[in-house]
Amino acid sequence: MTPLQSSGQVGKAIAPFGELAFKPDIRPDVLFRLTGKLQSTLELPLLIEIFFKNIQSSVSVDGISYRVRERQIVVSQGRTSAHSVNYELSTHGDKVGELIFFRSSRFPEYELANIEGLLSTLLHPLRNALLYQEALDASFRDSLTGAGNRVALDRTLDREIELSRRHEQQLSLLMLDLDNFKSINDQHGHSSGDAVLKETVRAITDCMRQTDLCFRYGGEEFLILLSNASQADALIVADRIRETISKLLIPATQTTTMTATASIGCASLTVSDSRQSLIHRADLALYTAKNRGRNCVVGEATLSQGLMKEKRQ
Numbered sequence: 542m543t544p545l546q547s548s549g550q551v552g553k554a555i556a557p558f559g560e561l562a563f564k565p566d567i568r569p570d571v572l573f574r575l576t577g578k579l580q581s582t583l584e585l586p587l588l589i590e591i592f593f594k595n596i597q598s599s600v601s602v603d604g605i606s607y608r609v610r611e612r613q614i615v616v617s618q619g620r621t622s623a624h625s626v627n628y629e630l631s632t633h634g635d636k637v638g639e640l641i642f643f644r645s646s647r648f649p650e651y652e653l654a655n656i657e658g659l660l661s662t663l664l665h666p667l668r669n670a671l672l673y674q675e676a677l678d679a680s681f682r683d684s685l686t687g688a689g690n691r692v693a694l695d696r697t698l699d700r701e702i703e704l705s706r707r708h709e710q711q712l713s714l715l716m717l718d719l720d721n722f723k724s725i726n727d728q729h730g731h732s733s734g735d736a737v738l739k740e741t742v743r744a745i746t747d748c749m750r751q752t753d754l755c756f757r758y759g760g761e762e763f764l765i766l767l768s769n770a771s772q773a774d775a776l777i778v779a780d781r782i783r784e785t786i787s788k789l790l791i792p793a794t795q796t797t798t799m800t801a802t803a804s805i806g807c808a809s810l811t812v813s814d815s816r817q818s819l820i821h822r823a824d825l826a827l828y829t830a831k832n833r834g835r836n837c838v839v840g841e842a843t844l845s846q847g848l849m850k851e852k853r854q
C-alpha cells in the first residue's frame with residue numbers, strides 16, 4: 542500500500558493557491574509550451590504521456606496514474622513508488638477523474654504548489670479528451686441496450702480471432718435470439734419490447750466474464766464473444782444466460798410483468814475459420830435451437846451429428 546500523502550481538489554486549489562504556503566515556481570515559457578503540447582491531442586493515453594514527460598523538468602516524479610472510476614479508465618505512465626499524492630480533478634463543475642503522482646520521497650509543500658500549477662494546464666485538455674472518448678465509445682455502442690454495435694463487432698471479431706490464434710487459445714461465439722419477440726411487441730407495445738431488450742443485455746452481461754463481449758447483431762439478436770472458452774465452457778455459459786433470461790420478470794405496466802425466453806447457438810473457432818464462417822456456424826446452431834422448440838442451447842457437436850440438415854432460409 543502506498544501511503545496517501547495528501548489530496549486536494551485541484552479545481553478549487555488552482556484558483557487562489559490560497560491553501561498552500563508556496564506559490565508555483567514554474568517558468569511561464571514552460572507552462573506555455575506544456576499547454577501547447579497538451580492541446581495537440583484528444584487521445585487520453587497520449588495526453589497523459591505528454592504531461593508526464595513534460596513535467597519532469599519542473600517536478601521529479603517516478604510515475605503518474607490517471608483514473609476515472611465510473612468509466613473504468615486507468616492510464617498510467619512510469620512506475621508506482623512509496624509516496625503518492627492524489628488529486629480529484631474538476632473543471633467547470635465537471636469531475637474529470639483523479640490523478641496520482643508517485644515517487645520514492647515525500648513531496649514537500651513547494652513541489653505540491655508546482656504540481657498544482659502544472660495540473661492547471663491539464664484540466665481543459667483532459668475534459669476535451671474525455672468528451673472525445675465518450676463520443677468515440679458511443680459510436681461503437683447500440684444506443685438502446687449499451688451492447689456493442691455492428692461496427693464494433695466487425696472490428697473486434699477479426700482482432701479476437703487473430704489474438705486467439707497467436708496465443709493458441711480457444712474462442713467461442715454464441716448467437717442468441719429472443720423467442721417470439723414479435724408477440725411481446727404486439728402484446729405489450731414497442732417500448733415494453735425495448736425494455737425486454739435492455740434487460741436481456743443486462744442478463745447476458747451478468748452471466749459473462751469481464752473479458753467477454755456482447756454485441757447487438759440485429760433487432761432481437763445478440764452475439765456473445767467468449768475469449769479463451771472451449772465449446773464445453775461456452776455451452777455452460779450459454780445455458781446460464783438462457784436460464785437467467787427465462788427467469789426475468791420485466792415490468793410491463795405498474796402491476797404486470799413480462800417474461801421472455803431465448804434460443805442460443807454456439808460455435809467455436811477452428812483453424813480454417815474466418816469471421817463470416819464462425820458467425821455462420823453459430824447461426825446454423827441457433828436455427829437448430831429454434832427448430833427444437835426454442836428456449837434451448839445448441840452446440841456444434843449436435844450439428845456435426847447430422848441433426849442439422851435444413852438450411853436457413
Ligand SMILES: Nc1nc2c(ncn2[C@@H]2O[C@H](COP(=O)(O)OP(=O)(O)OP(=O)(O)O)[C@@H](O)[C@H]2O)c(=O)[nH]1
Nearest residue numbers: 718719720721722723724726731732734735760761
Ligand atoms: N421493441 C423493439 N422491437 C424490435 C426492435 N428491433 C426489432 N424488433 C422487433 O423484433 C421482432 C422480431 O420478430 P421475428 O423476426 O418475427 O422473430 P420472433 O418473433 O422473435 O420469432 P422467433 O425468432 O422465430 O422466435 C419484430 O417484430 C421487430 O419489429 C427494437 O429495437 N425494439
